[in-house]
Amino acid sequence: MHVITHDRRARADLSALLAAEREDRYGRLHDCWDTLDKQQQRLEGILNLAFRNSTYYANLAINTDFSLCGGRAVFNRLPLLTRSLYATNLADLKVAVPHLCYQDHTSGTSGAPIEVFRDSKSLFLESQRFADILQYYAADSECATLRPLTIIYVSHYQTSDEHIYADPVLGASVLKIRCDIGNVYDRAEKYGFFLQQHRYVLTGTVSSLLYLANTGSARLDLPTPALILPSGEALPPAVRGLLQGTLGAPVFELYTLRECGTLAFQCRCGKALHVQDDWFILEALDRNGHAVPDGVAGELVVTDLGNQHVPLLRYATGDFGSIHWGRCACGLHLSSLSELTGRRPVQFVAGNGDLIDTAHFAKALDRLPILWYRVTQYLTGDVGLEYRSLVQEPADGLIELCEELQCALGLDRPITARLVTIDEALLQGKTGGFFSEL
Numbered sequence: 001m002h003v004i005t006h007d008r009r010a011r012a013d014l015s016a017l018l019a020a021e022r023e024d025r026y027g028r029l030h031d032c033w034d035t036l037d038k039q040q041q042r043l044e045g046i047l048n049l050a051f052r053n054s055t056y057y058a059n060l061a062i063n064t065d066f067s068l069c070g071g072r073a074v075f076n077r078l079p080l081l082t083r084s085l086y087a088t089n090l091a092d093l094k095v096a097v098p099h100l101c102y103q104d105h106t107s108g109t110s111g112a113p114i115e116v117f118r119d120s121k122s123l124f125l126e127s128q129r130f131a132d133i134l135q136y137y138a139a140d141s142e143c144a145t146l147r148p149l150t151i152i153y154v155s156h157y158q159t160s161d162e163h164i165y166a167d168p169v170l171g172a173s174v175l176k177i178r179c180d181i182g183n184v185y186d187r188a189e190k191y192g193f194f195l196q197q198h199r200y201v202l203t204g205t206v207s208s209l210l211y212l213a214n215t216g217s218a219r220l221d222l223p224t225p226a227l228i229l230p231s232g233e234a235l236p237p238a239v240r241g242l243l244q245g246t247l248g249a250p251v252f253e254l255y256t257l258r259e260c261g262t263l264a265f266q267c268r269c270g271k272a273l274h275v276q277d278d279w280f281i282l283e284a285l286d287r288n289g290h291a292v293p294d295g296v297a298g299e300l301v302v303t304d305l306g307n308q309h310v311p312l313l314r315y316a317t318g319d320f321g322s323i324h325w326g327r328c329a330c331g332l333h334l335s336s337l338s339e340l341t342g343r344r345p346v347q348f349v350a351g352n353g354d355l356i357d358t359a360h361f362a363k364a365l366d367r368l369p370i371l372w373y374r375v376t377q378y379l380t381g382d383v384g385l386e387y388r389s390l391v392q393e394p395a396d397g398l399i400e401l402c403e404e405l406q407c408a409l410g411l412d413r414p415i416t417a418r419l420v421t422i423d424e425a426l427l428q429g430k431t432g433g434f435f436s437e438l
């Protein structure tokens with residue numbers, strides 16, 4: 001366990017900016033023009049900074065004849081920053097900044113782990129945004145306005161460290177703790193945190209929260225949290241239901257990347273996630289890099305308007321989803337993200353050579369009480385399903401679904417289904433979904 005201390009100088013330097021955000025940002029999220037105005041101002045700021053101070057972008061401007069005079073049109077023509085380009089050019093991407101920097105790495109569940117750098121300003125602004133998210137959920141829960149607030153981040157990965165951070169902007173203690181060692185309640189108490197009913201927020205990856213919900217010894221004596229905020233992996237309805245039913249609190253999904261923090265948070269009235277458009281530009285693109293129409297699924301590409309240390313302009317996340325604009329029933333007027341998944345949509349090959357879209361079958365599987373699944377089409381053309389359901393017997397509807405897929409593919413042999421243990425499923429994390437070896 002180590003203690004992370006905040007950057008006092010940055011806090012002092014940024015106090016006016018943070019106070020302004022605290023004052024008017026929450027209201028801004030209800031007015032799309034106000035939000036888009038901020039987005040545009042910040043985009044101009046980060047483009048200026050990147051092209052003037054980042055060697056990578058300065059070289060890009062020279063080699064591709066970009067000029068900042070083009071404004072938004074320039075932005076839309078910027079080549080995507082892929083994960084491999086990011087990893088290769090990290091030293092050139094970096095810009096010297098006045099405040100402390102934080103270094104981390106991605107988990108590696110969707111490719112090799114990459115180094116991540118953010119400065120104190122970016123982290124403090126992230127805390128302010130998190131405070132706004134809690135304020136938003138407070139309308140439907142007992143949390144958020146409670147003080148002192150404790151955030152418990154659980155992890156069941158053996159490689160995870162534990163830390164304590166007193167967040168001065170959020171006004172909360174953040175405790176990252178292992179949930180696979182003893183029980184969370186005692187472990188938190190050991191570090192001086194006495195968890196009480198509805199007085200803390202529980203967060204972590206979907207797999208870690210599922211581990212906690214499914215392991216009686218880990219959640220022994222654990223009081224009901226005020227909120228549960230899973231992120232980092234797909235959240236099937238069955239998992240959402242299990243978390244809510246076992247841990248006893250409302251569940252709201254976050255879309256979070258280690259590289260830039262929480263991009264979007266679930267609507268409190270529905271399943272879509274609201275994008276924090278004043279600090280991020282989220283695009284959905286087709287295979288050719290063109291924007292897809294509103295509501296159509298595409299690869300998600302993000303621009304972080306807050307991280308000045310490593311400007312992320314049009315960063316290809318490797319995630320997929322659809323985006324649409326409009327005022328929501330909850331009152332927010334932001335873009336909304338739906339059908340979020342960490343995998344490119346996959347097509348299977350039928351016996352006659354036709355390509356079969358698996359999205360229909362993915363939706364059907366999501367409606368079953370299944371916690372995790374992987375459907376693979378092998379080189380032979382045969383298909384195998386591995387899954388973990390909430391019940392020991394094959395879930396009702398699973399056999400019919402396999403038969404429907406077999407029929408759609410025109411396969412002679414049936415689809416093999418294998419029930420995996422909960423431990424196997426929890427170790428898989430992001431590796432669920434549809435895969436083709438063809």
Ligand SMILES: [Zn+2]
Pocket residue numbers: 267268269270274328329330331332
């Ligand atoms: Zn909403």
